Amino acid sequence: MELKLFMARILILIILGWILYQVIKRMATSADSKPNIKSEEKPEEKIVQCANCGCHVPESESIIKNNQIICNNPECLKK
Numbered sequence: 456m457e458l459k460l461f462m463a464r465i466l467i468l469i470i471l472g473w474i475l476y477q478v479i480k481r482m483a484t485s486a487d488s489k490p491n492i493k494s495e496e497k498p499e500e501k502i503v504q505c506a507n508c509g510c511h512v513p514e515s516e517s518i519i520k521n522n523q524i525i526c527n528n529p530e531c532l533k534k
């Protein structure tokens with residue numbers, strides 16, 4: 456009985472040691488790999504003025520029509 460208990464304890468220690476080893480290994484590898492630098496910074500978007508209504512809109516939301524900058528407003532697109 457004594458030996459069985461001793462063996463069980465050894466086994467638990469081995470398992471704990473293995474878990475600890477895995478954790479350390481994971482920490483070491485995660486520290487090694489460079490963290491992903493999230494570049495959420497958007498480049499400054501150019502603001503343009505609508506030739507029709509005169510409102511200022513980002514360039515991506517504007518349309519060039521007849522060499523004039525028009526905003527995406529349906530009212531301006533109609534004309």
Ligand SMILES: [Zn+2]
Nearest residue numbers: 505508526531
């Ligand atoms: Zn407009």
